[in-house]
Amino acid sequence: MGVGRGGVGGGGGEAAVRKRWRVKVRLSTAAVVVWVLASAALWAGLHWRFRRAALHKAEEGLVCMCEERARMLQDQFAVSVNHVHALAILVATFHYDKLPPALDQDTFAAYAARTSFERPLLSGVAYARRVVHADRENFERQQGWIIKTMKHEPSPVQDEYAPVIYSQETISYIEGLDVMSGEEDRENILRARATGKAVLTRPFRLMSNHLGVVLTFPVYLVDLPEDAKVEDRVAATAGYLGGAFDVESLVENLLRQLAGNQELVVNVYDATNHSNPLVMYGSEIPLGTPSPSHTCMLDFGDPIRKHHMICRYRNKPHVPWSAITTSSGVFIICMLVGYIVYAAWSRYDNVKEDCRKMEELKKRAEAADIAKSQFLATVSHEIRTPMNGVLGMLDMLLDTELKATQRDYAQTAQICGKALISLINEVLDRAKIEAGKLDLESVPFDLRSILDDVISLFSSKSREKGIELAVYVSEKVPEILLGDPGRFRQIITNLVGNSIKFTERGHVFVQVHLADHSNLAMEAKIEPVANGINGHKDEASAISTSISQNTLSGFEAADSRNNWENFKLLLSYETNEMPYESDSDKVTLVVSVEDTGIGIPLHAQCRAFTPFMQADSSTSRNYGGTGIGLSISKCLVEIMGGQINFVSRPLVGSTFTFTAVLQRCEKNAISDNKPVLLHPLPSSFKGLSALLVDKRPVRATVTKYHLQRLGIASEVVGTIELALSVLSGRNGSSLTSMGKKQPCMLLIESDSWGSQMDVSLHARLQEMQQNGRTHLLPKVFLLSAAESDKVKTIYSVDSVITKPLKASALAACLFQALGITQPSNENHNDSGSLHGRDGSGSLHGLLLGKNILVVDDNKVNLRVAAGTLKKYGAKVECLESGKDALTLLQVPHKFDLCLMDIQMPEMDGFEATRQIRAMEGKANEQADDGDDSGSESAPKTVKWHLPILAMTADVIQATHEECTKCGMDGYVSKPFEEKQLFQAVQKFLGASMSS
């Protein structure tokens, strides 16, 4: 993308496109960046969330564990404290309430040791007695030792002392020591006796070098109430029970019992002094990073001392894998999705751009195509106009006295000009087809007569070249078909023209069959056909050669479908009742044109239907032509719903086959419907029979076909000898098909005519007659391709029928020879007459007895037109102006037809027609009114509409349109051309004739 496009678009457009492109690039870059950022953010968010969740979970765990530990610690502490309390009561009970005291050191030690399981946290308990200074001496004496300080020195004088008198064995080393000498202990003692509750020291190093606290309980002499005053309590104090809590080992033990010990770092603090908490357990040194911690309050029963426990994880909680993997996965997915979207988008963009380009190119191409067609149409038209001048002038030049060379040059120029005109017409045709402007007619026509026309068109050429030209139409092909006769003829003319052009010897054979039969024959013969072709390529198979050479002229044809074997098969299908009698209106014809010409070179076969393509340049040099004809034929065939293809072998020949879909048409349905181009054949031969001598079965079939069209039954024999034997009745069995009727004609192919045959033939025929074996001497006809006059003198026959055969010519020849006079006044309307020329007879039939008005200001024209029309038996009246015509044509009048010149002084043909039509309209209205008033007896009056034909010298489209616009029914050229006149007149008089 982004490549510079072809320069036609112009600089401005390109700049705009480039700018748009740049904007698009910038946009897409921005989109990519945004997308990547968004994905990264998503990744971060997800990661953070997972981390948070993990952290949260860890914290929860931490809280949970911390609480658990704190509670357990507190519980155990409380249990120990309670027990110490119980001990205090024990001491009070047994030491003071009893006289003499029931407790001594041994008892206490034993009891304490035995109940130490109740106080797992206390390394030992001891009881210190309160001794005031006044009692010191007494006490020392009584005990037998002196009070010592904690440093094992004899205690200095104090207000009071608290020497340990009973102690558990584990801490017996403190016996006799004044607890009050230790600062922590002293403070503890004072606080304890003031509150009457258990109090704790701040943590300090015990003698066991463990961190610990000392628990002190006061022992009162009397039971004090809860709300006793401090002085009373002090006064009532008898001593103190103390114990050392080895917090360190205690907590150690405790933690050991619990799960997750390793993960946690537990610190216990004495937080009495908030600003400086004292460590009771755990390392003082804070861990490197402040990891999340949880603080739990501990209540050890001492209201003044506050403790708490801080738990934290030993290791920094690691980021869970899932937080990384999941979010990374999501990130990757995002990237992929982004890429996919980007790729799809850019692809879509590309495709859209390409599509746009295509669209543009398509538009340009279409415009070019239209321009081409227009150009062709215009140019062709423009060329045609001056070419007409050139041709006219050349005509005139040729009419002047010229030297031989000059004449030659002028003639060449004329031929070239005519070729050019026909080429231009073809080009126009093609342009029309390409532009889709060619509409097919759908009129009834007689296929056979069209083929006859084509044949006669090429008859002189084929005679010149000595080529056998023949046509065969299957019996099953309906007589009248609906379709476009002109285009049909064009295709066939084209193919036949091509064939004749490229054929120097042999034949050109046109066949028409129904598609069903043809297909059937193909299927049946597919094997031999394949063999034939292959065999020929190898130049080896003699059998197939003989098969393929059994054709019309004896020359080998490219498509062995047309050899006799196959042809016979087709014929047999025709004669047998076929199951293919389809009810549908559609008739699919297969038309094949076979020749034995130079064929199409293999390399050129693929482009045979390409316009202006010939096999090679030498072809056009040798044979002329441009090669547009085939492409037009192809187009036409396709428009007709058929296909065209060919089989061709170089130096052997080509066979073009095309199919065409036409509609069936009932013969009786057409007469009142539309005019048909019919050249009815004479019917006077019906019932006659003929004997045909021909050694080539295909050719014989063609001849038979033409005879059959005239109603003549025929029998084929191979040689004249056989014919004679048939005639003489020696071989009577062969005559069964003719119903024992003697053939009145003997048709002999010229190549069956041996040397000196004529003499002997005549002799033998006469001999036969004399013998009475045959009562009728058959007329002898020779079928020959050469000019009839020449041949007739050479051979002694009754008549020579010149090839190519066509039914009408055959009929004319037979008339002459058999002496049958075609009754021209017999029944014109029915069969028409044969007046040598096809059209005139019908014209005669059409115009006989008709009243025709001719209007022309030119007397000469008037006279000639009248003379011509009279010739056809019409009654003619002549007028010299449009006004006169108006007066004469007042309704009712007797005229059947009016021919009107267009250019007339005073009132021209258009104006006159307009007024005549107006008059007729009025008359018709009156007639309608008359009908309404109830004159039922009167026959329904036909509406007045006089056919008016314009007579014009220049027959151009514009005039034609104007003619129809002002109410004319058509036009005829001036001077009359029989065919055209016939066609024009037939539309109007033909219908009335049949009614």
Add this chain to the structure above:
Amino acid sequence: MAAAPLREQLSALLSSMFSQGLVDEQFEQLQMLQDEGGTPGFVAEVVTLFCDDAERIIAEIATLLEQPIVSFDKVDAFVHQLKGSSASVGAQKVKFTCMQFRQFCQEKSRDGCLMALAVVRNEFYDLRNKFQTMLQLEQQIQAYDPKQQ
């Protein structure tokens, strides 16, 4: 049988007219019309009509062209008429020259028209001479052989 040399003369004349291109198939048609249609004197009638008509038209055109301001439309109408007549009769050369004449009319070229008129006139006179000879011959033949159609 004294008519025989005359007939030969007549057919020679006709064939020369055809070969020179003075007349075309249309004239042939007229003759056939006369022979087949059983209307004796048809050709003579038509030819005479044509000659009178043409002479009149040529005279008209000549006067028109002499006018100081030439109405080419009128001239064109006359030429068209002449062309029509000549086509009907089969006077090929006159017809062709008329076609040329009309071109000059459309170009409104007075010199061209005058030139064309001269050509038409020449052609016409040439043809008229031939026609007259032909008619005379026919009359003579008929005089010899009243049954001749």
